[in-house]
Amino acid sequence: MSNMKNSARTLKEAKEPLFHLVKRQQISTGKAWAIRIGTIIFSILFISVLTSIVFRESPFEVIKYMFEGAFGTNLRVNVFFRDMSILLIIALAVTPAFKMKFWNIGAEGQVLISAYLTIVCMYYLGGKVSNGALIVISLLAALVGGMAWAVIPAIFKALWNTNETLFTLMMNYIALQIVLFSIKVWMPAGSGQLAPLPYGNLPHIGGGDYVTSIIVAIIITLFLFVYMRFSKHGYEVAVVGESQNTARYIGINVPKIIVRTLALSGAICGVAGFLIAAGIDHTVSIDTVGGRGFTAVLVSWLGQFNPLAMTVMSFVVILLTIGTTNVMVNSGVANDFFAEVSTGVAFLIIIICEFFIRYNIKFRKRVENDHPAVPDNQQQAELQEGGTAHIEDENEIGSEEVE
Amino acid sequence: MKKRLFAIVACVVLVAVIGICFAACNHKNDYNELEMPAYEDLEVPDYSDLQIPKDFKFGAICLHGEESTYDKNFIDAIKKAITDLGLSVKDNLILKTNIAETTACYTAARDLADQGCKVIFADSFGHEPFMVQAANEFPNVQFCHATGTNAHNEKYKDSTGNVDETTTIPSNFHNAFASIYEGRYLAGVVAGMKLKDMIDNNQIKDNQKDANGNVKVGYVGAFTYAEVISGYTSWFLGVRSVVPNTVMEVSFTGSWYDVTREKTSAEYLINKGCALISQHADSMGAPSACEEAGVPNVSYNGSTIEACPETFLVSSRIDWTPYIKYIIAQTVKKEAIDDDWLGTIATGSVVLTNLNADTVAEGTLKKIVELRKQLAEGTLHVFDTETFTVGNEKVTSHMFEGKEVVKDGYFHESEEISAPYFDLRIDGITLANEIYEATDNWSPNKK
Numbered sequence: 001m002s003n004m005k006n007s008a009r010t011l012k013e014a015k016e017p018l019f020h021l022v023k024r025q026q027i028s029t030g031k032a033w034a035i036r037i038g039t040i041i042f043s044i045l046f047i048s049v050l051t052s053i054v055f056r057e058s059p060f061e062v063i064k065y066m067f068e069g070a071f072g073t074n075l076r077v078n079v080f081f082r083d084m085s086i087l088l089i090i091a092l093a094v095t096p097a098f099k100m101k102f103w104n105i106g107a108e109g110q111v112l113i114s115a116y117l118t119i120v121c122m123y124y125l126g127g128k129v130s131n132g133a134l135i136v137i138s139l140l141a142a143l144v145g146g147m148a149w150a151v152i153p154a155i156f157k158a159l160w161n162t163n164e165t166l167f168t169l170m171m172n173y174i175a176l177q178i179v180l181f182s183i184k185v186w187m188p189a190g191s192g193q194l195a196p197l198p199y200g201n202l203p204h205i206g207g208g209d210y211v212t213s214i215i216v217a218i219i220i221t222l223f224l225f226v227y228m229r230f231s232k233h234g235y236e237v238a239v240v241g242e243s244q245n246t247a248r249y250i251g252i253n254v255p256k257i258i259v260r261t262l263a264l265s266g267a268i269c270g271v272a273g274f275l276i277a278a279g280i281d282h283t284v285s286i287d288t289v290g291g292r293g294f295t296a297v298l299v300s301w302l303g304q305f306n307p308l309a310m311t312v313m314s315f316v317v318i319l320l321t322i323g324t325t326n327v328m329v330n331s332g333v334a335n336d337f338f339a340e341v342s343t344g345v346a347f348l349i350i351i352i353c354e355f356f357i358r359y360n361i362k363f364r365k366r367v368e369n370d371h372p373a374v375p376d377n378q379q380q381a382e383l384q385e386g387g388t389a390h391i392e393d394e395n396e397i398g399s400e401e402v403e
Numbered sequence: 404m405k406k407r408l409f410a411i412v413a414c415v416v417l418v419a420v421i422g423i424c425f426a427a428c429n430h431k432n433d434y435n436e437l438e439m440p441a442y443e444d445l446e447v448p449d450y451s452d453l454q455i456p457k458d459f460k461f462g463a464i465c466l467h468g469e470e471s472t473y474d475k476n477f478i479d480a481i482k483k484a485i486t487d488l489g490l491s492v493k494d495n496l497i498l499k500t501n502i503a504e505t506t507a508c509y510t511a512a513r514d515l516a517d518q519g520c521k522v523i524f525a526d527s528f529g530h531e532p533f534m535v536q537a538a539n540e541f542p543n544v545q546f547c548h549a550t551g552t553n554a555h556n557e558k559y560k561d562s563t564g565n566v567d568e569t570t571t572i573p574s575n576f577h578n579a580f581a582s583i584y585e586g587r588y589l590a591g592v593v594a595g596m597k598l599k600d601m602i603d604n605n606q607i608k609d610n611q612k613d614a615n616g617n618v619k620v621g622y623v624g625a626f627t628y629a630e631v632i633s634g635y636t637s638w639f640l641g642v643r644s645v646v647p648n649t650v651m652e653v654s655f656t657g658s659w660y661d662v663t664r665e666k667t668s669a670e671y672l673i674n675k676g677c678a679l680i681s682q683h684a685d686s687m688g689a690p691s692a693c694e695e696a697g698v699p700n701v702s703y704n705g706s707t708i709e710a711c712p713e714t715f716l717v718s719s720r721i722d723w724t725p726y727i728k729y730i731i732a733q734t735v736k737k738e739a740i741d742d743d744w745l746g747t748i749a750t751g752s753v754v755l756t757n758l759n760a761d762t763v764a765e766g767t768l769k770k771i772v773e774l775r776k777q778l779a780e781g782t783l784h785v786f787d788t789e790t791f792t793v794g795n796e797k798v799t800s801h802m803f804e805g806k807e808v809v810k811d812g813y814f815h816e817s818e819e820i821s822a823p824y825f826d827l828r829i830d831g832i833t834l835a836n837e838i839y840e841a842t843d844n845w846s847p848n849k850k
Contacts, residue, residue, distance in 0.1 A: 075517040079510070184840060188563055193504050195532035195561055198569040281506040288505070328500075332493055334478045335468020336501050 021359045032357050033309075037303075039353035040316050043346040047324070050343055055331040057292055062327055069326020070319050077207075080318060082210040082280070085217035086272055088314040090296035092217075092224050092317075093268035095305050096261045098297075099228065100241040102157065106168025108293025109175035110149040110266050113285075114142035114273025116179050119197065119284040122277075123186065128198025134200035146270025147263050148176065154262035158255030172293070176286055183285065196282035202275075213275050220268060225307040245368050270295075303349060320346050416717060433501060434712035435760035437768050442775060446749045450488060455735050461496050461727075462483060466527035468500040470661065472704045473685045477526040477549070477723055484727035505530025512537035516544045522734040524727065525549070535559055538576040545740055547577045547730050549723065550630075552822045554578040554742040556721045579726050581746030581822035584637035585778045586719030586753040588785045589771045590701045591641020593717045593755075593763060594620070594679050597699050600764035601678060610676040617650045617831075621691045623665050623674030623682035624655045625681030627837045631655075633816060633823035634683045637785045639832055640699070642679075644790070650831050652677065654847045657838035662688040664845060671835070671847035672697050690715065699762060706756040716763055718756045725750045744819040748779040786814035791829040798827065 048062040057060075070080045090107050097104040121138035130135070134317040153167035186194055205211040228234040240247045240257050247254050277284060299317055303310030405670060409492035432451020463481050465474045478498065485496050497518055499511045508530045515523050516537065522545040525534050531551040538546040553559055554577050598618060601607055611619055620642060624631040639651045652675060654668035665688025669680055673696045681701035682689040687710060693700035694711040702711075702718035724745055734741045758768060777783035789797050801809045803824050808815045816825045828834075835848040 073517050075514065079514070187561065188840065193529045193532065195559060195567060195570065196506070196509070196536055198567075283506065285503075285505045287503050287507070290507075329497055332496070332498070334465075334475075334498060334500055337468070337472055 016364050017362050019363045022362050024358060024360050026112060027357060030386070035353060035357055036350075039350055044320075046349060047342040047346050050345065051324075051327055051331075051338070052356055054338065055333065057331060064363050065327045065330045065345050066323030069329075070322045070351075072203040072326075078208050078210040080322060082213050083322070084211045084314050084318040085210075085213040086280075087292055087296060087299060087303045087318060088217050088311060089220055089268060089272040089275070090211075090292055091284045091299035091303070091310050092307055092313060093265050093272065094296055095224065095300045095307070095310070096228065096234075096237055097265045098300055100237045100261055102154070102258060102262065104150065104153070104168050104262065104265060105165055105294065105297060106149060106153065107296050108289050108291070109168070109172030110254070110269035110292055111273040111276065111289045112172070112286075113149050113175040114146040114270040115277035115288050116175070116182070116273075116282070116284050116315060117141040117145040118200075118274050118277035119194070120182070122197045122200040122282075123194075126197055131200055135202065135278060138200055142274035142277070143267050143270040146268075146273060147266035150262040150266025150269065151259055154259045158258040179288075180286055181285055193285060194283045200278055201282055202279040209280050212279050215269060216275060220271070221307045221311060224268075228305075228307070233260070243278075247385075284344055298347065302354065316350075317347075401403065411685060418721050424574075434708050436708065437760045437763065437791050439717075439755050439757050439768070440749050440772065441754075442751065444749065444779065445751050445753060447725070448732070450727070450732055453488065453732055453735060455488060455490060455731070455815040457494075458519070459490065459495055459731075459735065460518060460520040461490075461731060462512070462516075462518070462520030462523040463496065463498045464502045464511050464515070464523065464525040464530060465498065465500045466502065466504065466530070470658045471685060473659070474500070474526060476704055476720060481524070481727050484724045486726060486730065487724070488731060502530070504533075506533065508533035509536050512546065513540065516541040520544065521545060522730050524730065525614075532559065532561070532570075535570060535572060535576055537824050538573045538829065539571065542573060542575055545575050545577065545730065546755055547579060547740065549579050549726075550822060551573035551578040552820055553818055577730075577740045577742055577744065578821055579741075579744040579746070580823070581721040581726075581752040581816060582634050582748070582817050583719065583721050583753055584816055584823065584825070585748055586721075586755060587634050588641040588778070589640040589755055589775055590681070590717050590719040591638040591643075592645060592771055592774060593641075593758065593767050594638070594681065594699070594701050595642040595645025595649070596764040596767050596770065597716055597762065598642065598649065598679055601699075602646065607678055608676070611678040612676070613650055618646060619675070619677045620651050620679045620681075621669070621675070621677030622651055622653045623668045623672070623680065623684055624653050625659045625684045625838055627655055627656065627834070629826040630823045631683050632827075633825035635681075636791075636825060636827070636829055636832065638681050639829075640785060640790055643831070649832070651837055654835040655838040656684055656847075657840070657842045657845055657849075658684070660685045664847075665689045666692045666834075668847040669693060670696070702756075708757075708759050712759070712761065714762065715759045720754060720756065722752050722754045725752050745817055746820040748775055760786055781802040784813035786816055786825060788812055788814065789833075791827075793827050793829055795830060801827065 044063070044066070048059045048066065051057070051062045052059040069076065071077050090111060093103055093110070094107050099363050103350060118138040118141060121141050125134055125137065136234040149171050153162070153164050153171060156167060157164045183194055202212055228237070236247070236252050239250070239252060240254055244254050247257070276288060281288060295317060299310055299313045303313040320343045322343050325336055328336050328339045461481070466479060467474045469475045469478055481496065481498065482492050485492050497515055497520060500517070502508050502511045504527055508525065510533060512523055523537070524547045526549050526796050528550045531548055531553055534546050534548045535553065553572055556572050559567045559572060561567065598620070602618065607618055613619060621640065622635045624635055635651070635653055639649070643649050644757070652672060654672055656664040656668055658664060661684070665682065665684050665686050669682070669689040670691035672680060673692065677698070679699045680689060680693050681703070683703055685704065687707065690702055690707040690711045693714045698714060699716050700714045701716050704718065704720045706715065706718050708715045726744060730740055730742065755771070774783060778785070789812065791833060792798070798809055799812070800807060801814065803819050806819055808819060814825055817823055836846070
């Protein structure tokens, strides 16, 4: 082989990497969703195989436990749809802001402050006003709290262009500290837990604390679907999200839209906080929201900001969380680390799938050179084999060293 | 090619180094144990003819998983009780771990009841209000809560003493604890004998004595609650029963599990001249500080001999197995469960681990076996009012929930309710700090 050819090849290799990414121009919605649903099923199968290897159960058994944990009894079905509804409501709350490219990660704090204000009303007014009045007052307090926590960063963003991600994140911590402080005032000694309060609880429709949340979730989903797709407000949000300059050009008052949309976001978070506090928990602690404000961001993203698709996604997320925990309980594992790991793995697979829906991998085209190139390739292959053999050698040495 | 070769070599070296590290860490230290015999007159009920249905289900709620020594103690006991009764852990136990002291506990309890559990057990103090909530909802299921204080009340009373008139304590809600102060007293005697040995061998340095020539010992506590006060006082009385001229300093961490703080507190006490340390907190912080400084240590909740072979003396702990068996048996027989069950030395609930043969003084084992019998038979009382004073005066009266608890010459601990309520500040013990709630701003000696 000649030197010239060899150097030409090296040059080519240096210029063209093994693969590169191309953003997909067009992928039909149907195809994209087929890929997504396929990935979700794959991720469930994958973690069940993973779990079955670690805990020596059959994968079918694992899947059975998973679905048993979510739908095994009437109570579990109710709890499942209740949790799914709450997560969905929070995810819906963050969606209009995201659509506007306002990166609000403050849902956690917005929900927490609303739940907290609901409990404040229950704590101080409980037994003094009628239950009905208390529910109305605490709902109003929750709405105001949620809106305040969302609108404050929005005003700063609209007027002074502050970074909304950091701002909303910090608001989460403020809410957390307020709750912590108040619990210390209410419960100066002991375990630092406020026992469930008996006043101002939402009535149990159908004998449980599930139906209210489910109904509210359905109403908000439909409302937001119509709001985002068919209303003037929804259109304005979309335009501001696409380009603020365009929005300004066609006469949209951008600061006003930002504040108005975040007020809506905050209000929906307020509803979620109110449902958690008055409808389910009847108490508040720093774990009341328990990360659902952040999980909701995942749901909103994976659902492509489409309220109906987000329903599917919150279903999947809750199925994974409840399901994997139940698998651990049934495998007799006395901690739930592996449940968290496998849920994480499943999410990762789903997120990676989003990447492949958006980008296409183009591999380097095979070198179609003239004849002499072939032996060259073969030679390289041999060289690689030599390399692998070498690794094995090294490994043996390594294992001897360990011993 | 060279680059790739280098990468491969680097990987192999890395793997080898990690492997060597693991091999080194697995290396067990040598230690010798003196086996602690079980108490000779155990009052163990006979469960051999108990007919437990095959589909019987026991539900358990734990604050953390097996990684916490506190919860592991419960989980091990639950599994042992289930196996001992001829049941299977896989089929008859539903164990929920990492259940926070929030509504999560209520949700978990409700799910367990819904799964058909006839008796549900929770292991952490803060689970109580949520267990009460679930107990009200499922009157046919027994709810047993370790370390709680409400089962004897009619209405729920929170830890600050506020009574919630709207929450009734139902008859299917029960509390349990153990007379662990007796175990700590025995562990204190082990420490006292070690201390005497050190004094006899002139191993006590000048800075380890106070101005009056008293020998200093130290104690790392979690919070300044009755549970901890009862614990360190009984341990101190055990030490002082052997070495009368002892004084103790206590440093609180403000957390049940905080390795750094427990270690800092222990180091603070060691630097102040404490010749021996014990603790009531759940991490390895204090034992490891003792091992580094070569100061003898009395542990809690389990033996730390593997990690600390040169300083570990003994550890006391509560064995929950008898209680778990008891509640299963009562539930199966449809008989009432005690509202306030108290485990004792005689029930096999208060136990000591094996002693460290290399560190304890000669004759220790014989002595504590003897004292254990006296405690169990009631001829020796830990809080004998002859052995301590408060404000230089003998204690003649102390009220707990409107009842006199100082009678017959001793403080009746854990008799009114199972949870500890001894909270007297006796002479000879100084507190470096006092902490009643979790705090971020902490120092081992800031009041």
